[in-house]
Amino acid sequence: MAFPRVQTSRGELRIHESLDDLSTDLVEYISELSDASVKERGVFTIAISGGSLIGLLGKLSEAPYNKTIDWVKWYIFWVDERVVAKSHSDSNYKLAKEGLLTKGLVWAVVVYAYVIVSDQMVPVIPSHVHSINDSLSAEDAASEYEFGIRQLVKTRLINVSDVSDCPKFDLILVGMGPDGHVASLFPGHHALGVKEEWVTFITDSPKPPPERITFTMPVINSASNVVVVVTGGEKAEAVHQAINANANDDSVPARMISPARGKLVWFLDKQAAVKLEAAE
Numbered sequence: 001m002a003f004p005r006v007q008t009s010r011g012e013l014r015i016h017e018s019l020d021d022l023s024t025d026l027v028e029y030i031s032e033l034s035d036a037s038v039k040e041r042g043v044f045t046i047a048i049s050g051g052s053l054i055g056l057l058g059k060l061s062e063a064p065y066n067k068t069i070d071w072v073k074w075y076i077f078w079v080d081e082r083v084v085a086k087s088h089s090d091s092n093y094k095l096a097k098e099g100l101l102t103k104g105l106v107w108a109v110v111v112y113a114y115v116i117v118s119d120q121m122v123p124v125i126p127s128h129v130h131s132i133n134d135s136l137s138a139e140d141a142a143s144e145y146e147f148g149i150r151q152l153v154k155t156r157l158i159n160v161s162d163v164s165d166c167p168k169f170d171l172i173l174v175g176m177g178p179d180g181h182v183a184s185l186f187p188g189h190h191a192l193g194v195k196e197e198w199v200t201f202i203t204d205s206p207k208p209p210p211e212r213i214t215f216t217m218p219v220i221n222s223a224s225n226v227v228v229v230v231t232g233g234e235k236a237e238a239v240h241q242a243i244n245a246n247a248n249d250d251s252v253p254a255r256m257i258s259p260a261r262g263k264l265v266w267f268l269d270k271q272a273a274v275k276l277e278a279a280e
Ligand SMILES: O=C1O[C@H](COP(=O)(O)O)[C@@H](O)[C@H](O)[C@H]1O
Pocket: 049, 050, 051, 052, 053, 080, 081, 082, 092, 174, 175, 176, 177, 178, 181, 182, 183, 184, 207
C-alpha cells in the first residue's frame, strides 16, 4: 500500500490516519534503507532513540521483515540513553531489547528432545549491538561511547561525513517530546549547542531520569538519513514549531534537525500533524 508523501523545505512529510498505518510505512521505509545500505556498503548502521517510537518498530520483528531484512549486517547504536542499569525500566536499551530485538519472545522449541531457547527474535549479532556501559558515570559513559564510535569510524564501518568530521550513520531514528526535544537535547539546554563532541552527557534532564548521554546535533545532522517519528495531539504545537516556524533559536530542538547531505523524513499521525500549515 502506498502512503501519501509531501515534499517540503523541512523534509518529506508522511502523515498517517492511524498508528498502524504509520508503523507499516515506517518499517517498510527502514527495510528499504537497510537493503540499499547493505547493497552499497555491506552494512547498515542505525541509531535508535527510546520512547514511544520503539512500539512502532515492533513489526520489524514480524513476517516478512524478520526473514527478509539482512539482520546480520545491522549495527545498532543509541541516539540517546538514560544512565541507569540496563535492567531498569527507564533504560532505552531495555525498551528496544524487549520491543524489537526479543519482542514477544520467551519461547522454547522442542526438537527431537533438544530444547532450543532463543533470546532473540531478529538475528542481530550481539557484538553489533552498541549500548552504553551502564556501570559508569554519565560523563564517562558518554566519552567511552564516543570512543567506541570513533574506532568504528576509523575502520569505516561507520561512514564519515564529507562536510564535517562526524560519523555518518546510515539512519538516525528519533522521536520528539511535547517540548520539542529530540534525543536528550532539551530546549535551551547547553547540550544542544555542543559542537566539538559526538556524544555528550547531561545530569539535569528536565524529563526524568536526570542523567543521560546523547548524540550531539552535528552528529544527527551528519547522518545519511534522519527519520523523526511523532504521534499524538499533545505534540502538535511542537510539530508545527519544528516544521513551519522559521526562527533559528534553540527553543524547539527538533527544528534544528537539518541533515547537511542527508534526507529528512517526518512520520506523523493525524493528531500530531493537526496544526501544520498547508504543505509548501
Ligand atoms: O526521553 C526521551 O524522550 C524522547 C521522546 O519520547 P516519547 O515517548 O515522547 O516519544 C525519546 O525520543 C528519547 O529517546 C527519550 O530518551
